[in-house]
Amino acid sequence: MRLLVLTMCRVASVCFSMLFSVHLVAAPNIEPRLSIGVQEFDPGIPNDATVHRAQGVFPIIRKAEARYLPYLLRQQLVADERWGVVRIMPNNYQAADVLVQGVIKHSNGQVLGLQILAQDSTGRVWVDKMYSAQAVVQDEAGERQRREPFLAIYRQIAADLAAFDALLTPQLRRNISTVSTLRYGVDMLPEFFSEYLHTDQSGLFAVTRLPAEDDPMLARIERMQAYEYLFIDTADEQYQSLQEGVQKAYDLWREYSREQVLYIDDFKRRAAGKKSEYRRGSFGAMTQSYGDYQWFRSQEQNQMELALGFDNEVLPTVVKLQDRVVTLDGNLQTQYQQWRDILRSMLELERGDEH
């Protein structure tokens, strides 16, 4: 009952809610949709830099992939039309109903391996699974059309999330949304919101009780959450522009990489299947050995050249906040932290005004 009251109360909290989160505007008789936050992936770069070259890991590419691949997943989730807002998040702040985190385990153009963990705000694990797929390159209508070669992975992740979501009752979904707001409150104002949440026997977050319908602190925290989404949505434009800017070079890089993998496979097959057609030490044998090496090395160097073209610089994010404009610098994680600090200081100021 209190859940229902809280939901009603959210409906009344009008304009910000309309802008920021679907679950806040969900009327009780409408099937609530959960919001999803896809966190920037962990690039999975080995700490030992000496193994990068041997494992085909280009740190600069992996860092770009860590921001680019979540965007592709997000596009798939949006296309499914099953979810509320789907956002890419620079950091793990529990501001979404379902948080999707990933580690890039393998990426060489031919094979992509992602370890995906998806949890809702109560802490319930939806997906904890390794996804791996081979690149699919298709020629359509006689000419090559751009198609994401690892679309299968994103479809599978989206399908797994949808399958879990289908098991939830509307009541459970509302509960997840409530816990999301309260956890956000605990994160921003622990001294006020901690009493509303507890951890149950299975280690999941559960609602102890709900704040009063007209609790000013709840209204504030919802406003702050709305501002938080404002930042994320502004940053989202950066992800989009990164996707647009990087896609061409990244596709090229991935194709080089894929060709290399195929060439190595082919070479191994050739080497295992038969002896060289040339006599050892002959001109043909030397040319063949050198040719293989030259081809591979040239491909590798072209890849490196392309990798240098990846510009990971992030532009400053300019966000309008009430009567002022805030400019945030540094990478998105830093900007996000700056933004949260600003929001916290705003809360502190508002509370100070009360006392």
Add this chain to the structure above:
Amino acid sequence: MSLAFWRRVASGAFIAILLSGCQTKPDIEAPRKPLRADFSGSWEMDYSLNDSLEGKLDQYFYAMRRQLQRQSAGAGADRRQGQGYAQMPNANAVVAMARFADQITRATTTMDIVQTYNHINVAREDSFALMCEFGRNEFDAYENLFGKEVCGWDGHQLVFHLNLPGGVAVQHRLTLGPKGDKLNVATTIYNDQVAKPFTLNRVYMHFERLPSDFQCQQTVTKGKVCSLVSRETAEVQR
């Protein structure tokens, strides 16, 4: 260019470490203390100073013949003068090494070298770049399925050694001329079917590269594709 300098360049003794896995046995000599010459800049081939392939082959066979003669004399056998190439042991393999050395070096008519204290990148026209990190370790090694590269300083000379499958190795030894305006690349081919390696020298002279009017882009299907940049744009870029 002093004769002593080029003689030094031509002497192919290099490090035993680099040649592990290569069955030929060159003179083993410890590498000299690194002096790190500066090879930076653009270089183009000076054909007038290059080795003549035929001349080098003649020299090679002459030296082999002399060696055989000495061995024969030691064994009390008859001295035979004027043997042709075909009568030399492994003559075909030697000619193959010479052709191979010529083939892999001929296309590199220009080189662009970027060098810092710890790193060098020798971008060669029509071939892969030679790259070396000489920061912490004396030698930088790189290996893939198709071969193993080792590089490092040998005194003021920079050596790149590539071991390939099938008992073949390719070594490039870069030496800066005394005035800094000439660069010699001695390419030595080792072949486990032949006792003595074959070396071919290519000489490059320094030149100032003007900014290009072409804008190039790597493509997968066509390799590097370049298009002409308008004169105004090129001027702005300069």
